[in-house]
Amino acid sequence: MFQRIAESSVIDGVDIQLDGEIYHIPVTLSVAAAVLFIKGDEEYRRHVDGHARAPFCLMGCCHECLITIDGEPNRRGCLVSVAEGMSIERQLEGSQDDG
């Protein structure tokens, strides 16, 4: 759903793993931005109420971008930059509980 504009400057890329698959991603992106770039927003995260949610503010306030980074769940994807070898897993299992 998001694409890079042709006029943007050339940026180094890094390889990250998203749900087991490897992607080459501009190094300036946050984890949240990278997931939006690769997968769009439809399957970003499942909320405690069972519905789909996706990043809303991207600046650390809304906590809608919670995601598992290098095995650690519920991190704010918008505050973490992608890094070479990073492993990202979306939290798509009805989240932490069904309440």
Place this chain on the structure above:
Amino acid sequence: MQSDFLIIGGGVVGMAVAYGLVRAGQRVTVLDESDDAFRASRGNAGLTWVQGKGIGMPHYAELSLDASLSWPAFAAELEARTEIDIEHECRGGVDLCFDAPEAKARQRDYAELQSSSRHLAQHFRWEYLDRQALQTCLPGLGKSIHGGTWSPHDGHCNPLHLLRALHAACRSLGMEYHAGTPVLSLSPCLNGFRAATPDTEFHAERVIVAAGLGARTLAPMLGLTGTVRPVRGQMLVTERMPRVEQLPTPQLRQTATGGYLIGDTHEEVGFDKGVSLEVMSFLADRAVRIYPFLRQARLIRAWGALRIMTPDGAPLYEASSRYPGAYNLNCHSGISLAAFHANELARAIIDDRLEERWSAFSGARFDVPAHR
């Protein structure tokens, strides 16, 4: 319209008694403080607990045990009335022991308690379980925990939903409720009592002071005991975690929504409901020792709340001998005793038999001012 009762305080003690009164057809007006007042009702762990209550005062232990037994029916009644899920569960609980001396002292205390009361000897059930035995009811328990005492009478609920359900039930039964209405003074008048607030006055035939720490100034105005002090407890709550089949402990419990509620500190710091880094980190450290799987759990909120402590820690239920019709209720176990407050205690107040029925909890047991 003049009320039968003025209740000063809209916390869980005042509201439980209010519920018992309005349910019995009494006209009740509750005067409450503002939204940001000290509110133990909103800061507690939600335990409906028997263990450890009344060490050295068997009457209090008996009361706690009986209150625990009447909790399920009370919860069901409130839920049916309000459709609010109080999340009450009474499947037993464990009070953890961190080392051998603590375990030994605990078992000695409980045995002494039972030897001093036939009621407790007969009905208070408990058992000491070592770490190995605890694994079945506390799966994932850390290696540094020594053991704990288990009792089937202990349980937990959602104290916020309890408060909400009491408010909702009382409203539907016709209670008059005024928030942001601090009472400046209480005095007897021709037809009962008068409560002066910044904007107006309220009158009623009888008055109940259920003002928590506010009783320090208000209770003595009617010849009642005001010697309560704040004891701070700090609490942590984590983000929602996968539900685990486990029993609650006073040190931590998992709530119905999945968060872990961590607490049980006692600090004599006056009227300060803040948090301190020392205590927060102590609580976190203890929590991850109890359940090492909590290490990654994110902290969502930390807060301090002030328990209302009487000189001996037991509840205070007193009727003014100088001004008949004035009552003073104060305790730090408003959740555990909620069923009792709504039932027997409210009944005893309606019948004006408080001192007669519950004399062990009268203010007469403390050093009282000479004028009383």
Place this chain on the structure above:
Amino acid sequence: MGELCQAEIAIIGAGPAGMAAAIRLAQAGIRPVVFDMGNAPGGQIYRQLNAPVIGETLSGTDYYRGRRLLRDFSRADIDYRPRSQVWWGQCESDGVSLGVVDSAGASRWHVHRLLLATGSMERSWPFPGWQLPGLMQAGAAQILFKEGGLVPEASPVLAGSGPLLYLLAWQYCRAGCAPQRILDTTPASRYRLPLRYLRGAWKGRHYLMKGSRMMLALKRAGVPIHHGVEALEATGRNRVERVHYYWRGHWHDQDTSLVLTHFGVVPEPQLGRAIGIPYDWHEGQQGFLPVRNASLQARDRVWIAGDGGGIGGALNAEREGRLAALSMLTVSANDVADRERERRRLEHRRATDLAVRPLLEAMFRLPSHWLSEQPDTTLVCRCESVSLGELRRAIEQGAVGPNQLKAFTRCGMGPCQGRECGESVTRLLSTVQARPPQEVGYYQVRPPVQALSLGELAAMATDA
């Protein structure tokens, strides 16, 4: 890890206010420690400007104006700590204690003076469907743009009110992905307000001309702009598929996969409130602002500069940062006269720049009854999925204030700590109870104001 770190002055945030303050302090020979949530200095406004991804023709000149600040910041002697989150603070008689988490774990700091330069956040403005994927805040879209040159594949709908909406639309036009349309909740007549605020309009002509130029460019690009949209709703299964809007007496539909909203910005309040700074409702800004004196000091040993103290924009934030630095310095000043001249000059420029604010506030004023007019199913608390209807029910049952309402419904108890629903709850209670927002108040904000794990906290225990 339980050891105590010390600093004379700490600054939280490295946007224009934090950077300007740090630079000025460094000039005076003080080496401040700067805690920044970001990966590089710049804050939101100058995000990624240290290694820009988009050129000046796309971003507009305001973005690139920050380069001077970034250069001075990088050259000054400053203890800059990116990726550091301050999760706890407490004022003490001899300074302020802070709890900081970074990649190395949690640490405790004691500083003699503290500057909060934590900036603003986008105002939450609930309407049905605002929680759906495919609906983001305009600020988020700008972050994607600055961070990676990312723009929507399909033409988005922009909705709401305020200058940022038009800046984003203009940037998207330049980048070749013009919005489908702009649903502006500001009535058209408001854009004539400058005629009534002549003095402010003259002093703020730079802002107004920039606005008119952008609007003109959008019209030339053929982007339809609907002024005076009164209600919004986003619908779709699992994500936004359509936006509905009430305009000129009728509901209209527009198919779209992306809606970007903006309803102004408000100070990010968490840390300020958590350390006990009082906040007062500001009618013009329609939100709570920290109470500060003329020297931007909020309480003993604590200053607040930039949009975190009230919305004034990037230039004002920079001036406030320098003013706060001067005020923090006077304690040990030896060249008082020079600093006094500098302070007066800054004050004068700041006042001139801020003169346009009442006009902007009046132009982009949001309808204060908006929330209470939404349907019951509208989510107010996104984290705990608490709907407007549930809040209304709890209010009827005796939740008379924000904290009782939070206790009764879990509204504000989720991971965002009430950032997204706090002012909505104040607004709702204000409307329902016919009380001014100031009297209704706000949540008691509790630590942690940034996430940390029990393990990180446990490592700070004294006996660990």
